[in-house]
Amino acid sequence: MTSHDEPVIAVRGLRKTYQVPEREGGLRAATGSLFRRRTREVIAVAGIDLTVASGEIVGFLGPNGAGKTTTLKVLSGLLHPTSGEVRVMGYVPWERPSAFLRRMTLIMGQRNQLSWDIPVIDSFELNRAIFQVPRDEYRTRLSELVELLDLGDLIRKPIRNLSLGERMKCEFAGSLLHRPEVLFLDEPTIGLDVTMQRRIRGFIERYNERTGATTLLTSHYMADVEALCRRVIVIHHGRLLYDGDLSGLVSRFSPYKTIVLDLEPAEDSIEGLVHELVGNERWIVSVGQERVTLRVPRSETTGVTTRLLTALSVIDLVVEEPAIDEVIDLVFATTAESGELAEASTDDPS
Amino acid sequence: MTRADRVGGLRDAYRAKFRTEIALQFAYRGALAIWLLGLLLGPIVYLVVWTTVARSQGGAVAGFSAGDFAAYFTVLMVVNQLTFTWHFYEFEWRVRNGFFSPLLLRPIHPVHNDIAENLSFKLLTFTGVAPVALLLLVAFDASLQPSAWHIIAFVPALMLAMALRFLVEWTIALAAFWLTRVSALNQAYTVALLFLSGQVAPLVLFPPAVQAAASILPFRWMVSFPVETLLGQLSGEAVLVGLGVQIAWIALALVMLRLVWRLGVRRYSAVGA
Amino acid sequence: MRAVLRDVGLLWLSFRLGALDALQYRADFFVQLVQSSVGLVTALAGVAVVFGQTDRLAGWSQDELFALIGVFTLVGGLIGMVIRPSMERLMEGVRLGTLDFALTKPADAQVLVSIQRVDVWRTVDVVLGAGLLLIAISRLGQHIGPAQAIAFGLVLVAGVVIIYSFLLILATLAFWLVRLENILVIFGSMYEAGRWPVGIYPPWLRATLTFIVPVAFAITIPVESLVGRLEPTTLVGTLLLAAGFLVGSRLIWKLGLRHYTGASA
Numbered sequence: 001m002t003s004h005d006e007p008v009i010a011v012r013g014l015r016k017t018y019q020v021p022e023r024e025g026g027l028r029a030a031t032g033s034l035f036r037r038r039t040r041e042v043i044a045v046a047g048i049d050l051t052v053a054s055g056e057i058v059g060f061l062g063p064n065g066a067g068k069t070t071t072l073k074v075l076s077g078l079l080h081p082t083s084g085e086v087r088v089m090g091y092v093p094w095e096r097p098s099a100f101l102r103r104m105t106l107i108m109g110q111r112n113q114l115s116w117d118i119p120v121i122d123s124f125e126l127n128r129a130i131f132q133v134p135r136d137e138y139r140t141r142l143s144e145l146v147e148l149l150d151l152g153d154l155i156r157k158p159i160r161n162l163s164l165g166e167r168m169k170c171e172f173a174g175s176l177l178h179r180p181e182v183l184f185l186d187e188p189t190i191g192l193d194v195t196m197q198r199r200i201r202g203f204i205e206r207y208n209e210r211t212g213a214t215t216l217l218t219s220h221y222m223a224d225v226e227a228l229c230r231r232v233i234v235i236h237h238g239r240l241l242y243d244g245d246l247s248g249l250v251s252r253f254s255p256y257k258t259i260v261l262d263l264e265p266a267e268d269s270i271e272g273l274v275h276e277l278v279g280n281e282r283w284i285v286s287v288g289q290e291r292v293t294l295r296v297p298r299s300e301t302t303g304v305t306t307r308l309l310t311a312l313s314v315i316d317l318v319v320e321e322p323a324i325d326e327v328i329d330l331v332f333a334t335t336a337e338s339g340e341l342a343e344a345s346t347d348d349p350s
Numbered sequence: 351m352t353r354a355d356r357v358g359g360l361r362d363a364y365r366a367k368f369r370t371e372i373a374l375q376f377a378y379r380g381a382l383a384i385w386l387l388g389l390l391l392g393p394i395v396y397l398v399v400w401t402t403v404a405r406s407q408g409g410a411v412a413g414f415s416a417g418d419f420a421a422y423f424t425v426l427m428v429v430n431q432l433t434f435t436w437h438f439y440e441f442e443w444r445v446r447n448g449f450f451s452p453l454l455l456r457p458i459h460p461v462h463n464d465i466a467e468n469l470s471f472k473l474l475t476f477t478g479v480a481p482v483a484l485l486l487l488v489a490f491d492a493s494l495q496p497s498a499w500h501i502i503a504f505v506p507a508l509m510l511a512m513a514l515r516f517l518v519e520w521t522i523a524l525a526a527f528w529l530t531r532v533s534a535l536n537q538a539y540t541v542a543l544l545f546l547s548g549q550v551a552p553l554v555l556f557p558p559a560v561q562a563a564a565s566i567l568p569f570r571w572m573v574s575f576p577v578e579t580l581l582g583q584l585s586g587e588a589v590l591v592g593l594g595v596q597i598a599w600i601a602l603a604l605v606m607l608r609l610v611w612r613l614g615v616r617r618y619s620a621v622g623a
Numbered sequence: 624m625r626a627v628l629r630d631v632g633l634l635w636l637s638f639r640l641g642a643l644d645a646l647q648y649r650a651d652f653f654v655q656l657v658q659s660s661v662g663l664v665t666a667l668a669g670v671a672v673v674f675g676q677t678d679r680l681a682g683w684s685q686d687e688l689f690a691l692i693g694v695f696t697l698v699g700g701l702i703g704m705v706i707r708p709s710m711e712r713l714m715e716g717v718r719l720g721t722l723d724f725a726l727t728k729p730a731d732a733q734v735l736v737s738i739q740r741v742d743v744w745r746t747v748d749v750v751l752g753a754g755l756l757l758i759a760i761s762r763l764g765q766h767i768g769p770a771q772a773i774a775f776g777l778v779l780v781a782g783v784v785i786i787y788s789f790l791l792i793l794a795t796l797a798f799w800l801v802r803l804e805n806i807l808v809i810f811g812s813m814y815e816a817g818r819w820p821v822g823i824y825p826p827w828l829r830a831t832l833t834f835i836v837p838v839a840f841a842i843t844i845p846v847e848s849l850v851g852r853l854e855p856t857t858l859v860g861t862l863l864l865a866a867g868f869l870v871g872s873r874l875i876w877k878l879g880l881r882h883y884t885g886a887s888a
Contacts, residue, residue: 018621078451080619094619098457106455113452115370117377122370129366130456132359384805388812394828395816402823403677411676489825531650534657541665551672 006090007051008182008214009075014084016045016070016238044070046238047084052216057208059229059246060218063332067238068218069186075216076106076184088182102131104182105175109190112159112167113174120155120162120170124177131178138177145173149203165196172203183207185217189224201227222324236332246324254327257301258285259294261308262316270312277307363458367466375474386475389431390482396550397423401490412555417493418581422552424486425494425577429508430549431479432472433515433573437464438523438536445526450618461520461607468516500582503589507576510596515572517603524607527614542567548574554583568603571596630734634705641741655744659696659751666692666818667755681823686762688820691846693756695818698783698841700748702814706787707807708740710794714807717797717883726880733876737791765850774848774858781865782841788865788872789837795872798879810836817842840864 019039045067052058062068073079074086077093077100086093091100114123128138146155149169159167168188176183185204189197201224208215219225225232225246232249234242242249263270271287278284278294283304285293292312296304301319308314322330375382400419404411414422444450453460487494496504522539526532544550545560546569553564553574564570575592578584584592645651667689674685683691713736716722725735760767767775793806813831817838821829833839840861847853 073451076455078454078619080616096454101455101457106451111448115374118370118373122373126363126366126370129359129363130458132362132457381805384808384812387809388815391812391816395819398824398828399673399680399819402681403673406679406681407677531654534654537658537661541661544665545668545672550669555672555676 008054008056008089009050009052009216010085010087011048011050011071011075012085013047013049014045014071014074014086015043015047015082016067016074016079017082018042018044043238045074045081045235048235048238048240050233050240050243052214054214055208055212056231057204057215057217057228059225059232060216060235061225061232061328062218062235066235068235071235072106072184072186072216072218076104077101078106102178103180104184105178105180106184107171107175107186107188109168109187109192112171114159114167114170116160117158119158120174123159124155124174127174127177133178137179141177141179142173145176148206149173150199165192165199168192168196168200169203172200176207179211179213181211181213183213183215183217185215185219187218187220189219189221197221197223204228222328226324234328234331241331247321249331250321250324250327251298253331254322255298256295256322257298258320258322259292259296259301259305259308260318260320261292261294261312261314263290263292264313264315265290266313273311274308277311278304360458360462363462364466367463368470371467371470372474375471379474382471382475383478386431386478389434390427390479392549393423393427393430394486397427397486397490400551414552414555415493417491419552420486420490420492421494421581422577424483424490424492425580426549426573427486428479428483429511429573429576431475432508433512435468435516435519437468437520438525438532438539441523441526442530442532445618446530454615454618461611464520465516494581496580496582499586500580503593504576504580506593507579507589507596510593510600511572511576514568514596514600514603517600517607518568518572521603521607521610524610524614527617543569543572546570547572548577553578568599571599626731630731633730633734634738637705637738638741638743642743645743652744652747655747659700659747663692663696663751663755666695681820683820683822684763686759687846687850690756690759690763690849691820691842692818693752693754693759694779694846695752695842696748696755697752698779698786699814700745700750700752701783702786702790703748704742704745705738705740706790707811708742709737710790710807712736712740713794714797722883732880733791733873737787760849763850767849771849771851774853775845778848778853778858778861779841779845781861782845784865785837785840785861785868788868791872792875795875795879798883814838820846837864837868 018041020042048067048071060068060072070079074081075088075093077096080094089100089103091097093100114120115126124142127133128135133141146152149172151169151173154162154166154170155173159170162170172188183204188204189200192200204215204217205228207213215228217224217228230245232242232244232246233240234249242252244252266289270289270292274284274287274292275281278296283294283296283300285295287293292308294304305317305319309317397420400411400414400423401416404414404416404419409415410418441450444453450460453463456463486492519539522535523532525535529535545556546553546564546567548564548570553561553570556564564574571592575596579589579592670685670688670692673680674688678684680688713722716725716736722736725739726732728735790807790810793810796806813836816824816828816832821832821839821843824832829839844853844857844861848858
């Protein structure tokens with residue numbers, strides 16, 4: 001269907017707005033609203049463009065209500081956009097042609113599609129029939145998934161007897177039996193403990209290596225994104241803030257680096273000296289007898305480090321990029337302050 | 351994909367769905383039995399009421415003896431169980447809790463899921479209904495002696511009634527795409543069905559205007575008609591005409607279902623899934 | 624006496640909380656009004672269809688049956704308003720462990736769980752049922768003396784007490800059998816059979832509706848007392864039975880509670 005150089009996902013000018021009924025308090029307003037409704041427009045996605053190439057794993061970041069889930073639902077065919085052009089493997093998703101549905105999957109954390117009270121394997125069998133997977137392929141894929149996800153005997157039990165993490169693993173297996181070429185993962189690790197998060201993450205990575213499936217993933221856990229996605233897309237208030245690789249995101253949005261110096265214990269207080277050397281009060285995070293921590297603008301890092309190294313007896317020096325979570329917080333904080341995007345509403349419509 | 355492939359795929363999907371669904375409903379057999387009890391009690395109550403009336407009126411009301419009433423309501427109970435659907439109770443829940451989205455993402459039409467659920471429910475519950483029906487026939491001394499052709503005509507009449515009632519009620523269920531509270535609509539439909547499909551009393555006991563309404567609207571053809579057929583109340587000609595009316599209604603209901611479905615999904619995917 | 628007053632106070636408080644909650648969803652009021660009216664008209668129409676063919680049904684006239692439907696709707700409203708929602712919550716509480724909150728409060732736990740949820744809009748049924756009952760009585764044109772009125776009041780209260788105790792016993796079973804959500808649905812179905820006088824049913828069904836699912840006491844017997852057909856012995860028997868049910872349900876509740884706290888400790 002699609003040739004190799006063509007993007008698997010192509011989105012141009014995607015907008016999605018909702019009409020939300022407005023309500024006022026009071027009995028009269030409430031009875032009045034029974035007959036006529038006042039509505040207000042809420043912009044969930046305010047026009048975004050993006051393309052994803054075959055085999056990429058892309059992280060989709062943004063605070064609650066940024067429009068991530070809406071975008072994912074449009075891409076998987078559940079939502080009809082207000083305007084814009086979307087192609088996934090050449091299909092228009094919301095027409096939901098069965099050929100398209102058989103080649104993609106949408107997995108949502110904390111939502112189970114498998115039957116609660118019958119053994120998992122029976123639900124799998126149903127999915128096999130619905131997605132028309134030939135039996136021999138089904139058998140090989142099932143054993144492959146059982147092994148990759150370490151499912152073992154779990155598939156003989158009903159979902160209700162499984163833990164949250166085990167359910168999610170089964171959910172993954174059930175959704176991948178038809179070997180989709182495009183995966184939409186909405187918060188796939190939400191609510192899971194750290195070990196289980198790591199296993200799911202490892203699985204997504206290996207699945208992508210084995211099948212070359214294009215993957216779009218939203219997550220609140222930066223660890224997911226750091227481990228899986230070389231490329232991230234940040235949206236906020238329905239607009240694209242950043243599209244590029246993860247390290248670029250850090251250098252673009254975090255103008256500071258953290259410098260930590262371990263010193264030989266000095267007899268006199270070094271505080272005055274450090275102040276003098278750094279030259280700016282605000283860059284100093286803490287000064288102790290054995291450790292100095294600074295937060296210095298990117299361009300000043302080399303100068304400050306050199307001055308400190310020559311003047312103090314330094315045992316160890318670490319220059320760090322800030323943690324990705326901090327950067328993300330920073331991104332959303334600054335854009336909220338600047339108010340440039342404030343006209344878009346942020347209600348989460350999903 | 352060729353048409354033969356599609357049909358083969360669908361058959362496979364149905365077979366798998368039957369298997370899981372029967373396993374599932376077997377797991378819920380307690381709840382199922384309770385559902386069934388509620389479903390059976392209505393006809394039994396009316397059976398009792400009408401046989402009491404017949405006896406107090408010197409044996410018969412409008413040509414119905416106590417035994418006729420017993421036969422009528424027992425057959426009605428079976429037909430009602432076989433034609434009954436519950437999807438319009440379920441749709442509101444599905445739409446509100448997002449359980450509809452996974453169905454939409456499957457490469458086959460969601461109606462197939464519900465048809466399979468419905469048929470497996472009936473298959474399982476019929477095993478409970480049949481002995482109850484036999485018991486009632488004996489206990490109330492029902493006069494049911496159908497001739498061979500009544501039985502032969504009953505089979506297509508029943509199957510068409512099942513199809514018609516399913517299509518109509520599934521289409522009504524789609525109202526959940528537009529309305530946040532569908533219970534009032536469901537109740538209005540259920541009440542109309544109660545009276546106009548012959549569940550309160552045989553339609554011939556109603557005033558002519560009600561009888562006409564029941565025949566013009568689809569209600570009589572969803573429940574009462576197969577019962578009348580098996581009880582031998584209809585002439586051969588009337589049975590043939592009835593089958594024709596059923597087919598016509600089914601065709602119309604199919605068109606409506608497709609139309610409402612398309613509009614409903616468009617709305618669902620516009621306002622947020 | 625002070626305890627009883629406090630319990631009435633709690634019931635009133637619970638009702639007010641339910642009302643405040645319900646007032647946020649006023650559209651539900653209209654839905655309930657439409658549904659209750661349609662339900663009532665349906666029941667009346669069913670009776671009318673039957674009486675289109677006969678003058679008496681097992682000795683009951685049409686207006687007497689209207690009175691019966693009035694009581695059926697009224698009592699159904701009371702059950703649907705407080706008893707059933709609270710019992711559902713109780714069973715859920717046993718399953719999910721949220722019952723602990725009720726048990727740690729300084730009031731009688733049985734009273735607390737019995738009034739813990741109030742579906743205020745169901746008062747519509749109570750009002751409609753009472754209205755229909757009054758209309759039916761006036762149509763009966765029968766003089767109702769103070770003795771009959773008192774007898775009716777007593778038997779009606781006794782009937783509601785019997786139903787309450789019965790549902791409490793059913794819900795209390797959840798302490799031993801956890802998967803039991805549907806048992807109240809059975810009661811709902813059986814209650815529907817109460818819209819006709821139990822006298823018309825064959826012996827096995829009559830016995831079921833009197834002794835196994837005691838719907839008869841809450842509907843048929845009060846109306847019989849109203850139209851002066853009730854034997855004094857039945858009246859006394861009903862009152863004694865209500866007392867017995869109340870004590871019995873209390874005992875079973877205590878037993879269940881001991882089982883619950885024993886099991887979770």
